[in-house]
Each structure stands twice: as structure tokens, then as C-alpha cells.
Amino acid sequence: MLLKKRIPLAYIAKNIKYELLVVLVFNCIMISLKYYLDLSFKIPINIVAFLGTAISLVLSFKLSQSYDRWWEARKIWGAIVNDSRSFTLQLKTFCKDMRLVRKVSLRQAGWNFALANHLRKLKLPERDLERLIASEELINLRQQAHPPLELLNKNEEELKKMHLSGLINDFQQIQLDSTLVRLCASMGKAERIKNTVFPTTYILYLRLFIFIFLAILVVALDEINPFVEIGIVMGVAIPFLLLQKTAIYLQDPFENRPTDTPMTTISHAIEANIRMLLGEKVQPAKATDDFYIM
Numbered sequence: 001m002l003l004k005k006r007i008p009l010a011y012i013a014k015n016i017k018y019e020l021l022v023v024l025v026f027n028c029i030m031i032s033l034k035y036y037l038d039l040s041f042k043i044p045i046n047i048v049a050f051l052g053t054a055i056s057l058v059l060s061f062k063l064s065q066s067y068d069r070w071w072e073a074r075k076i077w078g079a080i081v082n083d084s085r086s087f088t089l090q091l092k093t094f095c096k097d098m099r100l101v102r103k104v105s106l107r108q109a110g111w112n113f114a115l116a117n118h119l120r121k122l123k124l125p126e127r128d129l130e131r132l133i134a135s136e137e138l139i140n141l142r143q144q145a146h147p148p149l150e151l152l153n154k155n156e157e158e159l160k161k162m163h164l165s166g167l168i169n170d171f172q173q174i175q176l177d178s179t180l181v182r183l184c185a186s187m188g189k190a191e192r193i194k195n196t197v198f199p200t201t202y203i204l205y206l207r208l209f210i211f212i213f214l215a216i217l218v219v220a221l222d223e224i225n226p227f228v229e230i231g232i233v234m235g236v237a238i239p240f241l242l243l244q245k246t247a248i249y250l251q252d253p254f255e256n257r258p259t260d261t262p263m264t265t266i267s268h269a270i271e272a273n274i275r276m277l278l279g280e281k282v283q284p285a286k287a288t289d290d291f292y293i294m
Contacts, residue, residue: 116263
């Protein structure tokens with residue numbers, strides 16, 4: 001997630017460098033054709049302004065839909081924060097075996113790290129899991145196709161054992177089960193966002209309209225020095241390209257990019273909260289020097 005700091009110009013340029021190169025080549029070709037063919041007709045600038053306004057409306061709709069997906073992902077992880085805390089609080093209240101409470105609570109903290117990497121299609125976060133779950137569990141987890149689901153299953157089995165041994169009663173088991181069900185539902189919602197492809201026609205048509213707009217703009221700009229014309233067209237194209245790229249990044253909040261939902265940072269915060277609830281000392285989070293958090 002991008003922070004409220006000055007975003008480096010190099011990061012912005014990196015995101016659209018290929019699009020700028022394509023626009024520059026396209027711009028040069030169009031200007032060369034205009035002068036080579038010696039086009040005698042003129043296009044009123046009002047038509048260019050009307051087309052630019054239409055593209056802006058389509059782009060704003062795309063941005064709105066993309067932000068909705070990003071914000072939904074952030075709300076899902078907000079629910080995960082709440083349920084992870086609630087799960088530990090319930091365990092502390094219901095069960096008197098603090099060794100077992102700590103084991104299950106830390107496994108829940110590990111679940112958040114495993115889910116974050118699972119959504120980003122990264123390898124298992126072993127460095128984080130080594131301090132949260134037993135080594136034999138970690139060995140078993142490496143062999144699982146869906147590690148976060150396996151961790152939820154392990155916690156469910158622990159609750160069943162606690163109930164059978166009399167550590168928790170029927171009502172308490174129901175309450176703990178309902179929290180695990182909500183965590184599983186949040187995982188499913190995040191996976192739905194990850195696995196649902198945003199309609200590609202939006203991007204394809206929008207790019208087509210932008211290039212049509214730039215072509216018409218080149219023809220409409222008459223009696224201008226070609227180099228100045230290139231600068232004007234590039235200056236007009238940059239905002240469209242930046243907004244389009246922003247929409248593309250926002251629509252996929254689990255792609256291991258600076259614009260992601262900050263799942264790793266949230267997971268560390270959840271671990272700190274759980275350890276605090278367990279009575280352990282928590283190291284303060286280190287300030288980041290970057291312009292984003294993951």
C-alpha cells in the first residue's frame with residue numbers, strides 16, 4: 001500500500017515507461033504521416049475536447065470499479081484482524097490451559113502470514129512460521145496445496161480435542177467454531193477477488209480510444225512545430241496512461257506490488273496483538289523508509 005509520502009518520480013516513470021515509448025513512436029508516425037500525406041482537412045478542436053471528455057468518463061468508471069475491489073480486499077483483512085483478536089480473547093476466557101491457548105493462538109497468527117503468501121502465489125513464509133508453529137507442523141505444511149486451510153483445520157481439530165477433554169463446554173465450542181467459520185469465510189472472499197479476472201474488454205477498449213484520441217489530436221494540432229506537437233501530445237497522454245495504470249494495479253490487490261493490500265504488515269500487527277494478549281513483551285514496529293508497505 002502506498003503511504004502518504006512523496007512517491008518517487010522514478011517509480012511513476014517505471015510504471016508507464018513502455019506505454020510512453022509506444023505513444024512516442026505512435027505520435028512520431030502520425031505526425032510524419034500528416035506531413036507526408038499533406039492532409040488538407042482540419043478537425044475542429046471541439047471534437048478532440050469532446051472525445052477527451054468521453055474517455056475521461058470511461059476512465060473514471062474504471063477507476064471506481066477498481067478501487068471498489070481494492071477497498072473490499074482491505075475490508076476483508078480488517079475483518080481478519082478483528083476475528084484473530086477475538087479468537088485469542090475467546091480462548092483465554094474459555095480455556096484454562098494457557099499452554100494450549102498459546103499454541104492455538106500463535107497458529108492463528110501464522111495463518112495470516114500463510115494466507116498472505118497464498119494470495120500472492122508466493123512460497124510458504126517459513127521464516128515467519130518457524131516462530132509461530134511447531135517444526136513438525138511446518139514439515140507437514142510444506143506438502144499441502146492450501147497451507148492456510150490446513151492451519152484452520154489444525155485449529156479446528158484442537159478445539160475438538162479441547163471439547164472432548166472437558167476444557168471447553170458446548171457453548172464455548174460453538175462460539176470458537178463460529179469465529180473460525182468467519183475466518184474461513186474471509187479467506188474465501190479474498191480468494192474470490194484473487195481468482196476473478198476483471199473484464200479485459202475495459203482495458204482493451206480504453207487503450208483503443210486513447211490512441212484514437214491521440215491520432216485525432218495530432219491531426220487537429222495544425223501549424224505547430226512538430227517537436228512542440230510531440231511534447232503537447234505526450235503531455236496530454238501521460239495523465240491518461242497514469243490513471244489507466246493505477247486502475248489496473250488497484251483491481252488486483254494481491255499481486256505482490258506496492259499498491260497491494262498490506263497483508264504482511266497487517267499479519268505482523270496481528271501477531272503483535274496476539275502476543276500482547278498472551279502476556280508477552282512486544283517489540284515496537286520499526287518505521288519504514290520506503291514509500292509503501294506490503
